[in-house]
Amino acid sequence: QVLLVQSGAEVKKPGSSVKVSCKSSAGTFSSYAISWVRQAPGQGLEWMGQIIPFFGTTNYAQRFQGRVTVSTDESTSTAYLELNSLISEDTAVYYCARSPGDYVPQDYFDYWGQGTLVTVSS
């Protein structure tokens, strides 16, 4: 069983940045892709980007290019999402999620974190 535990809720000002963490209990953290998916209040799911820790390779959804960074710290089995230039529309629950597939992600999500609410408000 893989457990993904995310950091706590954040309140941010417009124009600032937020960094959310996702710590994995899995022993083989580095070979599985971790994605970030967000959900605005009352809305659907939106994929933002992913990283394969072993290779350090990242892929981002086009609409977030240049504003989002996904990274990992393999020593602590933790993935991070950093989102810059926050606007009110970035208010959402942010989830980390693992893709099955050793080294080659299959891009669906079998384990999810509990979610982190990020509120952007002046």
Next chain:
Amino acid sequence: EIVLTQSPATLSLSPGERATLSCRASQSVSNFLAWYQQKPGQAPRLLIHDVSIRATGIPARFIGSGSGTDFTLTISSLEPEDFAVYYCQQRSNWPVFGGGTKVEIK
């Protein structure tokens, strides 16, 4: 970008009834289609991947079918815990989710 359109937006049914949820892709996604269930305040849960393969621990009443651009999630007989929002997701290129179908108690 591939767009996934789910219908209906809301499905009102009673326990024991059959639920049929549709997901249509704007272009072929081959068999790279997954379904998730989400309950209020919870993270999504993977039900089915690659059109019809149930994830670990998912009951047999959840049935996925389809190919190319048209896909269906059937819940053969609704249990009380099945009332939730369901999302389809394609992974033909980067991951994209449909808008969701809410299955509510009639």
